[in-house]
Amino acid sequence: MIDLYSLSPDDLDALLRGWGEPRFRADQLRTWLYDQRVTSFAQMTNLPKALRARLTDETTLGTLRVAAEQRSADGTLKRVYELSDGQLVESVLMPYADDRRTACISSQAGCAMGCTFCATGQMGFARHLSTTEIFEQAAMFATELAERGERLSNIVFMGMGEPLHNYDHVIAAVRRLNTDLGIGARRITVSTVGLVPQIRRLAGEGVQLTLAISLHAANDAARGGFMPVNRKWPLAELLAAVRDYQAATRRRVTFEWALIAGQNDTEAQAHELAALLRGLICHVNLIPLNPTQGYDGTPTDPEQAARFVAVLERAGIPATVRVRRGIDIDAGCGQLKSEVLRRRREGGAQPA
Numbered sequence: 001m002i003d004l005y006s007l008s009p010d011d012l013d014a015l016l017r018g019w020g021e022p023r024f025r026a027d028q029l030r031t032w033l034y035d036q037r038v039t040s041f042a043q044m045t046n047l048p049k050a051l052r053a054r055l056t057d058e059t060t061l062g063t064l065r066v067a068a069e070q071r072s073a074d075g076t077l078k079r080v081y082e083l084s085d086g087q088l089v090e091s092v093l094m095p096y097a098d099d100r101r102t103a104c105i106s107s108q109a110g111c112a113m114g115c116t117f118c119a120t121g122q123m124g125f126a127r128h129l130s131t132t133e134i135f136e137q138a139a140m141f142a143t144e145l146a147e148r149g150e151r152l153s154n155i156v157f158m159g160m161g162e163p164l165h166n167y168d169h170v171i172a173a174v175r176r177l178n179t180d181l182g183i184g185a186r187r188i189t190v191s192t193v194g195l196v197p198q199i200r201r202l203a204g205e206g207v208q209l210t211l212a213i214s215l216h217a218a219n220d221a222a223r224g225g226f227m228p229v230n231r232k233w234p235l236a237e238l239l240a241a242v243r244d245y246q247a248a249t250r251r252r253v254t255f256e257w258a259l260i261a262g263q264n265d266t267e268a269q270a271h272e273l274a275a276l277l278r279g280l281i282c283h284v285n286l287i288p289l290n291p292t293q294g295y296d297g298t299p300t301d302p303e304q305a306a307r308f309v310a311v312l313e314r315a316g317i318p319a320t321v322r323v324r325r326g327i328d329i330d331a332g333c334g335q336l337k338s339e340v341l342r343r344r345r346e347g348g349a350q351p352a
Contacts, residue, residue, distance in 0.1 A: 001058065001059060002015065002060070003060055003061075003132060004055075005033075005061065005062050005135065006132040012030065019054065021051060025047065025051065029044070029047065033180075034181065036146075037142060039143055062136045063132075063133070064137065066079055066081060075095040076092060078090065087109040087126050089133075089137075090106055091106060091138075092159065093141045100153045101151065101154070102153065102156060104158050105137040105138055105157060106134070106159035107134055107161040107162070107163040107169070108127065108128055108166055109126035109127050110124050110160065110161070111124075111160060111161050111162055113227070115214070115227050116225070117258060119293075119294065120160045120161065128166040129161070129169060130169055131169045135176045138155055139180075139181060153183070154183070155188045157190045158189070163190050163191065167198050171202075174190070174209060178207075185207050185208040186208050188209045189212050189254070190202075191212040193227055194214070194215075194230070195229070196237050196238060199245055200241050203249055209251075210251065210252075211242075211253050211254070212254040213238070213242065214258075216258050217269075218273040219272065220235055222264065223235060235276065239280075254283050254284075255277065255282055256284075257287065259288050259305055259308065259321075260298070261289075261299060261301065261304070265304050266308075267311050269308075270311035273312065273317075274317050275315075277317055282317070283318045284317055285319075285320065285322055286320065287321075288305065288321070302321075305321045
């Protein structure tokens with residue numbers, strides 16, 4: 001079966017012309033796929049019945065299969081998708097009161113970065129996702145939202161995997177999200193643990209996306225304990241790359257900081273962070289830790305988080321504590337996949 005989502009405009013045109021169809025059929029089909037966002041060929045009413053029948057027999061709209069999903073009381077929808085080779089990845093759709101609809105998508109099955117507090121890092125690396133597998137996660141959410149008169153507005157690459165480790169496929173997917181789904185580049189955030197060569201390469205892409213750096217500590221000793229990548233590219237090299245990125249793009253950078261009670265949430269550590277970021281055009285996104293079975297840390301309480309924010313703001317560093325979404329389900333990255341794998345090993349039913 002041919003996955004239509006995997007075809008470029010030229011590939012789709014070549015396929016249909018090879019079937020004896022006129023050139024305009026490819027444009028009609030792309031309109032149904034990406035503007036109308038239909039879910040079946042029967043809905044493509046301006047295509048001949050014979051063509052619709054052949055598309056049904058020989059092609060498919062994507063290859064991802066929903067293996068499990070959970071919906072939170074706050075409306076957050078988390079899914080585990082099974083890929084064609086049996087690998088599992090997670091995606092999350094988060095609705096907000098201001099009508100934003102944000103998809104958090106994965107770029108790899110597993111992750112090779114080994115961050116100690118991350119469930120995905122604890123499970124290791126399986127493989128990169130293809131451009132189409134990345135794109136399809138967002139496309140499925142966009143289609144489902146369109147069916148109820150809503151629109152996917154934002155994309156964050158904060159699901160499973162290190163996006164810049166899968167650089168070529170992620171950048172190709174970003175371009176498709178922009179052109180095929182109409183998501184503005186500035187509404188697409190790519191998060192990285194700090195792969196310095198790829199940050200420098202990204203600066204030259206000409207894509208006005210938002211770069212987010214997972215920081216979590218403001219000195220090399222502490223960050224190296226959380227994040228092995230810091231041993232290869234310490235903070236001085238990382239911040240130099242960020243400054244060069246900003247010089248090239250004129251874009252504000254976000255720094256992510258998982259607030260872990262008693263480990264990186266003191267006012268002294270906030271002062272250290274403020275000194276580290278002085279002079280950068282940035283925003284600090286503080287995220288109370290999502291606990292995982294493989295890490296015994298706990299999230300910072302709201303009062304301590306507020307004190308951390310106050311230190312940064314007095315130093316002129318904008319900061320906010322991100323609202324925790326889906327805390328009544330397995331919403332942390334990698335957690336629902338881990339539950340699915342556990343249930344499979346035990347032969348039990350999948351969570352729904």
